[in-house]
Amino acid sequence: MSQLKYKRVILKVSGEALAGSEGRGINPEVIAHLAMEVKKIHDMGVQIGIVCGGGNMWRGETGANLGMERAQADYMGMLATIMNGLALQDALENLGVPTRVQTSIEMRQIAEPYIRRKAIRHLEKGRVVIFGGGTGNPYFSTDTTAALRAAEINADVILMAKNGVDGVYSADPKIYPEAVKFDELTQLDIIAKDLKVMDRTASSLSMDNNIPLIVFNVNEAGNIKKVIEGENIGTVIKG
Numbered sequence: 001m002s003q004l005k006y007k008r009v010i011l012k013v014s015g016e017a018l019a020g021s022e023g024r025g026i027n028p029e030v031i032a033h034l035a036m037e038v039k040k041i042h043d044m045g046v047q048i049g050i051v052c053g054g055g056n057m058w059r060g061e062t063g064a065n066l067g068m069e070r071a072q073a074d075y076m077g078m079l080a081t082i083m084n085g086l087a088l089q090d091a092l093e094n095l096g097v098p099t100r101v102q103t104s105i106e107m108r109q110i111a112e113p114y115i116r117r118k119a120i121r122h123l124e125k126g127r128v129v130i131f132g133g134g135t136g137n138p139y140f141s142t143d144t145t146a147a148l149r150a151a152e153i154n155a156d157v158i159l160m161a162k163n164g165v166d167g168v169y170s171a172d173p174k175i176y177p178e179a180v181k182f183d184e185l186t187q188l189d190i191i192a193k194d195l196k197v198m199d200r201t202a203s204s205l206s207m208d209n210n211i212p213l214i215v216f217n218v219n220e221a222g223n224i225k226k227v228i229e230g231e232n233i234g235t236v237i238k239g
Ligand code: UDP
Pocket: 013, 014, 015, 016, 052, 053, 054, 055, 056, 058, 059, 060, 061, 073, 074, 075, 076, 077, 078, 080, 081, 133, 134, 135, 136, 137, 138, 139, 140, 141, 142, 143, 145
Protein backbone atom coordinates (compact mmCIF):
# COMPACT_ATOMS: atom_id res chain seq x y z
CA MET A 1 0.00 0.00 0.00
CA SER A 2 1.36 3.42 -0.93
CA GLN A 3 2.35 5.92 1.71
CA LEU A 4 -0.19 8.60 2.61
CA LYS A 5 1.42 11.87 3.54
CA TYR A 6 -1.98 13.47 4.01
CA LYS A 7 -5.00 11.61 5.37
CA ARG A 8 -7.67 14.33 5.34
CA VAL A 9 -7.57 17.00 2.67
CA ILE A 10 -9.50 19.91 1.28
CA LEU A 11 -9.32 20.03 -2.48
CA LYS A 12 -10.03 23.48 -3.87
CA VAL A 13 -11.33 23.32 -7.42
CA SER A 14 -11.76 26.69 -9.05
CA GLY A 15 -14.58 27.13 -11.51
CA GLU A 16 -11.95 27.54 -14.20
CA ALA A 17 -10.65 24.02 -13.51
CA LEU A 18 -14.06 22.63 -14.54
CA ALA A 19 -14.37 24.67 -17.69
CA GLY A 20 -11.60 23.39 -19.93
CA SER A 21 -10.03 25.62 -22.55
CA GLU A 22 -13.21 27.63 -23.16
CA GLY A 23 -12.89 29.11 -19.68
CA ARG A 24 -16.67 29.09 -19.21
CA GLY A 25 -19.34 26.58 -18.29
CA ILE A 26 -18.71 22.95 -17.40
CA ASN A 27 -16.75 20.71 -19.72
CA PRO A 28 -17.90 17.07 -19.36
CA GLU A 29 -14.47 15.60 -20.18
CA VAL A 30 -12.71 17.91 -17.76
CA ILE A 31 -15.10 17.11 -14.92
CA ALA A 32 -14.86 13.37 -15.66
CA HIS A 33 -11.05 13.62 -15.53
CA LEU A 34 -11.21 15.46 -12.23
CA ALA A 35 -13.60 12.88 -10.77
CA MET A 36 -11.25 10.09 -11.84
CA GLU A 37 -8.33 11.85 -10.13
CA VAL A 38 -10.38 12.21 -6.95
CA LYS A 39 -11.37 8.55 -7.13
CA LYS A 40 -7.70 7.53 -7.19
CA ILE A 41 -7.01 9.12 -3.81
CA HIS A 42 -10.39 8.06 -2.44
CA ASP A 43 -9.43 4.47 -3.23
CA MET A 44 -6.23 5.00 -1.25
CA GLY A 45 -8.32 5.83 1.83
CA VAL A 46 -7.84 9.60 1.84
CA GLN A 47 -10.69 11.60 3.41
CA ILE A 48 -11.65 14.27 0.91
CA GLY A 49 -13.59 17.52 1.22
CA ILE A 50 -13.98 19.53 -1.97
CA VAL A 51 -14.62 23.26 -2.18
CA CYS A 52 -15.90 24.33 -5.58
CA GLY A 53 -15.44 27.77 -7.05
CA GLY A 54 -17.91 29.39 -9.40
CA GLY A 55 -15.86 31.66 -11.63
CA ASN A 56 -16.67 29.57 -14.73
CA MET A 57 -20.25 30.84 -14.44
CA TRP A 58 -20.37 34.00 -12.43
CA ARG A 59 -18.26 36.20 -10.19
CA GLY A 60 -19.69 38.80 -7.86
CA GLU A 61 -17.07 41.26 -9.00
CA THR A 62 -18.27 41.00 -12.60
CA GLY A 63 -21.80 41.89 -11.53
CA ALA A 64 -20.56 44.76 -9.39
CA ASN A 65 -18.58 46.11 -12.36
CA LEU A 66 -21.81 46.03 -14.38
CA GLY A 67 -23.49 48.18 -11.74
CA MET A 68 -25.16 45.49 -9.65
CA GLU A 69 -25.26 45.64 -5.91
CA ARG A 70 -22.18 43.69 -4.78
CA ALA A 71 -23.87 41.46 -2.20
CA GLN A 72 -26.61 40.51 -4.67
CA ALA A 73 -24.01 39.66 -7.31
CA ASP A 74 -22.05 37.64 -4.75
CA TYR A 75 -25.12 35.56 -3.89
CA MET A 76 -25.35 34.70 -7.58
CA GLY A 77 -21.71 33.60 -7.41
CA MET A 78 -22.48 31.38 -4.42
CA LEU A 79 -25.28 29.72 -6.39
CA ALA A 80 -22.83 29.08 -9.23
CA THR A 81 -20.55 27.19 -6.84
CA ILE A 82 -23.47 24.95 -5.88
CA MET A 83 -24.18 24.14 -9.54
CA ASN A 84 -20.54 23.13 -9.95
CA GLY A 85 -20.77 21.05 -6.79
CA LEU A 86 -23.79 19.15 -8.10
CA ALA A 87 -22.04 18.50 -11.40
CA LEU A 88 -19.00 17.17 -9.57
CA GLN A 89 -21.19 14.98 -7.38
CA ASP A 90 -22.77 13.53 -10.51
CA ALA A 91 -19.36 12.83 -12.07
CA LEU A 92 -18.06 11.19 -8.88
CA GLU A 93 -21.14 9.05 -8.45
CA ASN A 94 -20.81 7.88 -12.06
CA LEU A 95 -17.54 6.36 -10.90
CA GLY A 96 -19.13 4.82 -7.82
CA VAL A 97 -17.61 7.28 -5.33
CA PRO A 98 -20.05 7.97 -2.47
CA THR A 99 -20.55 11.72 -2.22
CA ARG A 100 -22.52 14.27 -0.24
CA VAL A 101 -23.05 17.92 -1.11
CA GLN A 102 -23.40 20.28 1.82
CA THR A 103 -24.34 23.89 1.18
CA SER A 104 -23.76 26.94 3.33
CA ILE A 105 -27.09 28.30 2.07
CA GLU A 106 -29.91 25.86 2.74
CA MET A 107 -31.34 24.03 -0.25
CA ARG A 108 -32.82 20.99 1.40
CA GLN A 109 -34.37 19.52 -1.73
CA ILE A 110 -31.04 19.11 -3.45
CA ALA A 111 -28.33 19.03 -0.80
CA GLU A 112 -27.71 18.82 2.92
CA PRO A 113 -27.13 22.01 4.86
CA TYR A 114 -23.55 22.46 6.04
CA ILE A 115 -23.20 20.87 9.47
CA ARG A 116 -19.59 20.53 10.57
CA ARG A 117 -20.00 17.41 12.69
CA LYS A 118 -22.02 15.70 10.00
CA ALA A 119 -19.40 16.56 7.38
CA ILE A 120 -16.71 14.97 9.55
CA ARG A 121 -18.88 11.89 10.04
CA HIS A 122 -19.30 11.55 6.26
CA LEU A 123 -15.53 11.81 5.80
CA GLU A 124 -14.94 9.15 8.42
CA LYS A 125 -17.37 6.89 6.58
CA GLY A 126 -15.43 7.34 3.35
CA ARG A 127 -17.81 9.76 1.63
CA VAL A 128 -16.44 12.66 -0.34
CA VAL A 129 -18.02 15.87 0.95
CA ILE A 130 -18.50 18.70 -1.52
CA PHE A 131 -18.91 22.08 0.12
CA GLY A 132 -21.09 24.34 -2.01
CA GLY A 133 -22.16 27.95 -1.57
CA GLY A 134 -18.82 29.29 -0.36
CA THR A 135 -18.89 30.65 3.17
CA GLY A 136 -22.50 31.73 2.64
CA ASN A 137 -21.45 35.36 2.94
CA PRO A 138 -20.93 38.00 0.28
CA TYR A 139 -17.52 39.68 -0.02
CA PHE A 140 -15.73 36.36 0.54
CA SER A 141 -14.19 33.91 -1.89
CA THR A 142 -14.12 30.15 -2.27
CA ASP A 143 -10.38 30.27 -1.45
CA THR A 144 -11.38 31.65 1.94
CA THR A 145 -14.02 28.91 2.12
CA ALA A 146 -11.31 26.30 1.50
CA ALA A 147 -9.20 27.74 4.35
CA LEU A 148 -12.24 27.94 6.63
CA ARG A 149 -13.50 24.41 5.97
CA ALA A 150 -9.95 23.05 6.22
CA ALA A 151 -9.63 24.59 9.69
CA GLU A 152 -13.10 23.39 10.72
CA ILE A 153 -12.63 19.77 9.68
CA ASN A 154 -9.00 19.69 10.78
CA ALA A 155 -7.63 18.95 7.31
CA ASP A 156 -3.92 18.20 6.95
CA VAL A 157 -3.56 20.30 3.82
CA ILE A 158 -5.36 22.37 1.19
CA LEU A 159 -4.75 21.13 -2.34
CA MET A 160 -5.17 23.95 -4.84
CA ALA A 161 -5.97 22.27 -8.14
CA LYS A 162 -4.86 24.52 -11.00
CA ASN A 163 -5.81 24.35 -14.59
CA GLY A 164 -2.54 23.88 -16.51
CA VAL A 165 -0.29 25.79 -14.08
CA ASP A 166 2.10 23.60 -12.09
CA GLY A 167 2.78 25.89 -9.14
CA VAL A 168 3.42 29.45 -8.05
CA TYR A 169 5.67 31.58 -10.27
CA SER A 170 7.39 34.92 -9.73
CA ALA A 171 5.21 36.29 -12.56
CA ASP A 172 2.57 34.89 -14.91
CA PRO A 173 4.55 32.27 -16.91
CA LYS A 174 2.12 32.57 -19.84
CA ILE A 175 3.12 36.23 -20.25
CA TYR A 176 6.69 36.18 -18.86
CA PRO A 177 8.55 33.04 -19.99
CA GLU A 178 11.51 33.98 -17.75
CA ALA A 179 9.31 33.70 -14.61
CA VAL A 180 10.69 31.24 -12.04
CA LYS A 181 8.71 28.61 -10.20
CA PHE A 182 8.91 28.48 -6.42
CA ASP A 183 9.16 25.06 -4.76
CA GLU A 184 8.36 26.40 -1.34
CA LEU A 185 6.92 29.63 0.05
CA THR A 186 5.26 30.89 3.20
CA GLN A 187 1.90 32.62 3.43
CA LEU A 188 3.82 35.74 4.50
CA ASP A 189 5.77 35.60 1.19
CA ILE A 190 2.46 35.40 -0.68
CA ILE A 191 1.13 38.47 1.08
CA ALA A 192 4.42 40.44 0.97
CA LYS A 193 5.19 39.64 -2.70
CA ASP A 194 1.52 40.01 -3.64
CA LEU A 195 1.63 36.65 -5.47
CA LYS A 196 -1.65 35.63 -7.05
CA VAL A 197 -2.27 32.40 -5.16
CA MET A 198 -5.22 33.12 -2.97
CA ASP A 199 -6.75 36.33 -1.66
CA ARG A 200 -5.41 37.92 1.53
CA THR A 201 -8.31 36.81 3.70
CA ALA A 202 -7.72 33.20 2.66
CA SER A 203 -3.95 33.55 3.14
CA SER A 204 -4.22 34.99 6.62
CA LEU A 205 -6.79 32.41 7.69
CA SER A 206 -4.51 29.60 6.47
CA MET A 207 -1.53 31.22 8.19
CA ASP A 208 -3.35 31.77 11.50
CA ASN A 209 -4.41 28.13 11.54
CA ASN A 210 -1.14 26.71 10.28
CA ILE A 211 -2.68 24.95 7.31
CA PRO A 212 -0.24 24.13 4.50
CA LEU A 213 -1.25 24.63 0.91
CA ILE A 214 -0.05 22.87 -2.21
CA VAL A 215 -0.54 24.46 -5.62
CA PHE A 216 -0.30 21.96 -8.48
CA ASN A 217 -1.50 21.19 -12.00
CA VAL A 218 -4.57 18.96 -11.91
CA ASN A 219 -4.69 18.46 -15.69
CA GLU A 220 -1.95 15.86 -15.62
CA ALA A 221 -3.29 12.43 -14.71
CA GLY A 222 -1.96 11.07 -11.42
CA ASN A 223 -0.95 14.43 -9.97
CA ILE A 224 -3.35 14.50 -7.00
CA LYS A 225 -2.09 11.04 -6.07
CA LYS A 226 1.53 12.18 -6.34
CA VAL A 227 0.82 15.11 -4.04
CA ILE A 228 -0.82 12.80 -1.50
CA GLU A 229 2.22 10.53 -1.59
CA GLY A 230 4.41 13.53 -0.81
CA GLU A 231 5.99 14.00 -4.23
CA ASN A 232 7.14 17.57 -4.74
CA ILE A 233 5.40 18.40 -8.01
CA GLY A 234 4.00 21.85 -7.28
CA THR A 235 4.60 24.67 -4.83
CA VAL A 236 4.22 24.03 -1.12
CA ILE A 237 3.10 27.02 0.93
CA LYS A 238 3.74 26.64 4.62
CA GLY A 239 1.05 27.86 6.99
N1 UDP B 1 -18.72 33.99 -3.23
C1 UDP B 1 -19.14 34.73 -2.14
N2 UDP B 1 -18.85 34.29 -0.88
C2 UDP B 1 -18.12 33.17 -0.65
C3 UDP B 1 -17.66 32.44 -1.77
C4 UDP B 1 -17.97 32.87 -3.04
O1 UDP B 1 -19.79 35.75 -2.29
O2 UDP B 1 -17.89 32.82 0.52
C5 UDP B 1 -19.11 34.42 -4.59
C6 UDP B 1 -18.27 35.56 -5.14
O3 UDP B 1 -19.13 36.41 -5.86
C7 UDP B 1 -17.33 34.87 -6.10
C8 UDP B 1 -18.19 33.74 -6.62
O4 UDP B 1 -18.97 33.34 -5.50
O5 UDP B 1 -16.90 35.72 -7.14
C9 UDP B 1 -17.44 32.56 -7.17
O6 UDP B 1 -16.42 32.16 -6.27
P1 UDP B 1 -14.87 32.34 -6.60
O7 UDP B 1 -14.65 33.62 -7.34
O8 UDP B 1 -14.11 32.15 -5.34
O9 UDP B 1 -14.65 31.10 -7.57
P2 UDP B 1 -13.33 30.61 -8.33
O10 UDP B 1 -12.48 31.81 -8.64
O11 UDP B 1 -12.64 29.67 -7.41
O12 UDP B 1 -13.84 29.90 -9.54
